[in-house]
Amino acid sequence: MTTINDNYLKLKAGYLFPEIARRVNAFAQANPDAKLIKLGIGDVTEPLPLACRQAMLKAVSEMGDRATFKGYGPEQGYLWLREKIAQADFQSRGCHIDASEIFVSDGAKCDTGNILDIFGSNNVIAVTDPVYPVYVDTNVMAGNTGANQDGKYAGLVYLPMTADNNFTPDIPQEKVDLIYLCFPNNPTGAVASFDYLKAWVDYARYHGSIILFDAAYEAFITEENIPHSIYEIDGARDCAIEFRSFSKNAGFTGTRCAFTVIPKTLKAKAADGSEVELWQLWNRRQCTKFNGVSYIVQRGAEAVYSEEGQEQIKGLIDFYLENAQIICERLTNAGLTVFGGTNAPYVWVKTPQGLSSWDFFDKLLQNAHVVGTPGSGFGAAGEGYFRISAFNSRENVLEAMKRITA
């Protein structure tokens, strides 16, 4: 009989968000009159910006005319989009990133998982705890871990993120090869300062490690003096890959568009000891396994960088951040301890009365008909916490807070 990839058997039964959806659906079936408010998965609710929709409509018309029709696009993304990204997201902040170093894709989730294709199987891999589960699960699938023991996979180095370290994990004493960092952080909403990221860049350069930097939430940074990109740190071109997304800033969760930056100066070692450009390997991988994001969607993403697009996405981000502020205020006034929500669309709440994360999840579901995400779903150190997403209508956020605080 054909065999399977046994690594899948090491995974926890379900990916976190489908598992929550399963429990919520069971509750909804048993309680058909309950008006559920979902503040669990970080999925946007507000419509796509007008500038993006207009650009996509125009692109649809172009596809209907032989003279302007487009077939396969470049696997790396159209140059006109990559140039806009390089200029607006990096060069404008003093980062030396060229358009050719940007790979447009259909999601940061996919890219953070797929990136493992280009790394060897003997790397020591560090993840934060709590962590966006994709980083861990994709390493399990790739065979980079042992079995799950008490919520942790053997072979991974877990870096605890706690209130004591402001949810910015201490830099490990030992050498690790690959490090996943996410700032603004999902799930805690914490941010990294220049000095903090500089310490990581210095560590990575000293050890020849690579930082996989997920900046999917950078547009939510409101405070001054917080880096939006790891390439704002000197030396990061030699030790970091950055992942970005149009999902949360421009509402593209259903439309799908993101990008990954791999500087051409970034190298890692082959089995024969030679140093190889990771850019080349990722380019080879994408050309083989990916056929690019649709022309229509890339035109929509390009419109994010127009004057109207920038204004409209600022409106969206401000709206969700106001939701986050309402969540923080109402829960704090109700006596709960909250973190995040200032530079991120997530509020990280300490569960009251020593309740476990899943007990608090059940309590809110049963009594308030509000869905959040149990902190323990993001890792063992998330136990005793609960994540509330600010992605919802104002009406739903206000109603959810009223129910929770009642």
Ligand code: MLT
């Ligand atoms: C989350 O809720 O953590 C996000 O929706 C995850 C994602 O963007 O994949």
